[in-house]
Amino acid sequence: MKSKSGASVKPVGESSLKTGAQIIVDTLLEEGVDTMFCYPGGVVLPLFDRLYDAPVRFINPRHEQGGCHMADAYARTSGKVGVVVVTSGPGACNLTTGLATAMMDSVPIVALTGQVRTELIGNDAFQEADTTGITRPVTKYNCIVKKVEDLARTIREGFYIASTGRPGPVVIDIPVDIEVAKCTVNGPVEMNLPGYRIRTKGNTKQISTAARAINNSERPVLYVGGGVISANASEELRALAEKAHLPVTTTLLGLGSFDQRKPESLDMLGMHGSAYANYAVQECDLLIAVGARFDDRVTGKLKTFAPHAKVIHIDIDPSSISKNVHVDIPVVGDARLILAELTREVEFRERKQWFKKIADWKKKYPFSYDRQATTVKPQCVVEELCRQTKSEAIITTGVGQNQMWAAQFYRYIKPRQLVSSGGLGTMGFGLPAAIGAQVAKPDATVIDIDGDHSFNMTMTELATAVQYNLPIKVCILNNGYMGMVRQWQELFYNKRYSNSSLSNPDYATVAQAIGAVGITVDRKEDVSKAIKKMLAQKKPCVVDFRIDREENVWPMVPAGKSLNEMDGLDILERLI
Ligand SMILES: Cc1ncc(C[n+]2csc(CCOP(=O)(O)OP(=O)(O)O)c2C)c(N)n1
Numbered sequence: 359m360k361s362k363s364g365a366s367v368k369p370v371g372e373s374s375l376k377t378g379a380q381i382i383v384d385t386l387l388e389e390g391v392d393t394m395f396c397y398p399g400g401v402v403l404p405l406f407d408r409l410y411d412a413p414v415r416f417i418n419p420r421h422e423q424g425g426c427h428m429a430d431a432y433a434r435t436s437g438k439v440g441v442v443v444v445t446s447g448p449g450a451c452n453l454t455t456g457l458a459t460a461m462m463d464s465v466p467i468v469a470l471t472g473q474v475r476t477e478l479i480g481n482d483a484f485q486e487a488d489t490t491g492i493t494r495p496v497t498k499y500n501c502i503v504k505k506v507e508d509l510a511r512t513i514r515e516g517f518y519i520a521s522t523g524r525p526g527p528v529v530i531d532i533p534v535d536i537e538v539a540k541c542t543v544n545g546p547v548e549m550n551l552p553g554y555r556i557r558t559k560g561n562t563k564q565i566s567t568a569a570r571a572i573n574n575s576e577r578p579v580l581y582v583g584g585g586v587i588s589a590n591a592s593e594e595l596r597a598l599a600e601k602a603h604l605p606v607t608t609t610l611l612g613l614g615s616f617d618q619r620k621p622e623s624l625d626m627l628g629m630h631g632s633a634y635a636n637y638a639v640q641e642c643d644l645l646i647a648v649g650a651r652f653d654d655r656v657t658g659k660l661k662t663f664a665p666h667a668k669v670i671h672i673d674i675d676p677s678s679i680s681k682n683v684h685v686d687i688p689v690v691g692d693a694r695l696i697l698a699e700l701t702r703e704v705e706f707r708e709r710k711q712w713f714k715k716i717a718d719w720k721k722k723y724p725f726s727y728d729r730q731a732t733t734v735k736p737q738c739v740v741e742e743l744c745r746q747t748k749s750e751a752i753i754t755t756g757v758g759q760n761q762m763w764a765a766q767f768y769r770y771i772k773p774r775q776l777v778s779s780g781g782l783g784t785m786g787f788g789l790p791a792a793i794g795a796q797v798a799k800p801d802a803t804v805i806d807i808d809g810d811h812s813f814n815m816t817m818t819e820l821a822t823a824v825q826y827n828l829p830i831k832v833c834i835l836n837n838g839y840m841g842m843v844r845q846w847q848e849l850f851y852n853k854r855y856s857n858s859s860l861s862n863p864d865y866a867t868v869a870q871a872i873g874a875v876g877i878t879v880d881r882k883e884d885v886s887k888a889i890k891k892m893l894a895q896k897k898p899c900v901v902d903f904r905i906d907r908e909e910n911v912w913p914m915v916p917a918g919k920s921l922n923e924m925d926g927l928d929i930l931e932r933l934i
């Protein structure tokens with residue numbers, strides 16, 4: 359293997375005396391890492407010096423939070439582990455939001471954080487922070503390396519833990535003296551992690567019980583989460599849904615696991631899910647949950663969730679089973695293997711009445727909006743994006759109404775196509791996520807459908823996109839409000855819009871100042887042309903859509919209500 363400077367890189371397996379920094383680089387290469395998101399600082403300089411010569415792509419964000427979101431989106435879109443390297447103290451502290459985002463959405467990341475010299479730890483040394491203490495609740499695993507001899511093994515374990523079982527972020531804290539200390543390294547040995555056991559193959563009896571329940575069911579619903587995407591099980595899901603003839607609804611993170619153009623698709627369920635998905639869940643006699651965790655945004659009031667249903671739950675994480683909702687038939691293991699086995703045992707059933715009922719709900723309550731309006735409607739922007747990109751783009755999002763419109767009005771047809779912060783709901787995720795996705799998929803069209811205030815949080819990363827010539831597209835659905843907050847204030851706080859609108863810059867001008875293309879759209883007639891122009895850009899491009907300021911997201915299950923108690927259905931009915 360050759361480095362940037364032409365020097366050959368020894369595989370770590372070859373026994374020789376090396377510095378800690380060299381061991382880190384060699385172990386990363388051994389793990390197949392070719393791209394990293396890194397921000398420097400004093401205690402990681404020995405490592406940065408070694409990385410200078412390494413055959414890896416280096417992306418420098420403008421803020422460590424941005425770097426972590428980039429690594430996260432890189433992982434979500436490529437299926438590989440995202441790698442981020444930052445300095446101690448403020449660098450590591452800036453990672454926490456990114457780590458929590460990845461933790462909540464089960465995304466594999468290995469974060470290497472520099473630490474002050476071992477002898478200074480606990481002394482309030484310059485740029486010292488208790489990184490393992492701070493990141494413990496937001497990581498799947500974390501540790502500090504105290505001996506250079508432990509370094510290679512710890513990094514290998516970090517990658518293994520991040521990417522196996524239910525994936526998640528791992529932090530490895532490395533004091534600077536360990537980076538310069540030397541030792542002899544041996545090749546990888548078999549992983550031995552007492553207490554970390556992963557069950558991949560599902561229990562055969564349980565699978566047969568599940569198959570019987572499916573065969574006997576008259577009103578089944580498949581409820582699919584992001585776990586199906588991380589398990590690369592979309593093909594197996596399609597096969598099961600087709601063979602047994604099952605309607606499929608997904609969570610926000612599950613979008614893309616099942617082609618939304620198929621007639622069996624019920625689209626997204628939950629607080630802002632489709633009426634037909636929510637009604638179907640409330641009336642089903644069998645709920646087959648796969649790689650999903652019964653989050654409160656999905657279930658609404660737990661007591662009345664899917665009240666007539668027997669529940670099958672297929673998940674890699676045993677702690678998810680019966681956590682929120684009682685499960686009748688649990689199957690723990692890898693969704694890909696289990697779905698394939700289950701498919702062998704199920705039979706086709708027509709379920710005419712059930713599909714007729716679903717078709718009626720679909721007809722009565724489709725996602726809709728006022729198409730006659732003279733203003734720029736956000737839903738119209740998303741629909742037009744979908745039309746012009748033929749449902750093929752990778753979409754990232756901010757958080758709020760923009761995220762829900764991106765979920766409702768773009769049609770996702772393949773896995774790893776939507777990259778959105780579901781569990782933590784992190785505003786500011788969209789732009790750095792678009793950068794990470796574009797790095798992973800250089801030939802893809804990557805579009806960040808963002809909110810104005812979400813974009814405000816990390817817009818500095820536009821400079822990163824410009825520096826690395828990443829032709830990402832940003833569509834700001836600019837309502838001049840923290841729209842989702844305003845919607846709640848309108849509905850539940852008597853329209854008292856307390857601090858939910860801050861002043862915004864002129865985004866097109868900001869984009870141009872940073873070296874990107876900037877476009878402003880304030881007329882409905884210009885939406886289509888502007889999107890066409892945006893899609894033709896080779897440079898990063900920001901389009902500021904000045905949308906209808908007080909548009910709301912419908913339907914809505916108010917917090918604490920049952921899934922079938924949706925507001926806004928009358929509005930949807932009127933707008934068809
Ligand atoms: C970091 C962070 N802070 C606060 C919130 C709470 N929050 C959720 S949605 C929202 C408003 C988002 O505004 P904007 O990005 O403009 O999106 P819109 O709803 O207008 O589409 C806020 C403040 C959050 N999700 N994340």
Ligand SMILES: [Mg+2]
Binds near residue numbers: 809811835836838839
């Ligand atoms: Mg907004």
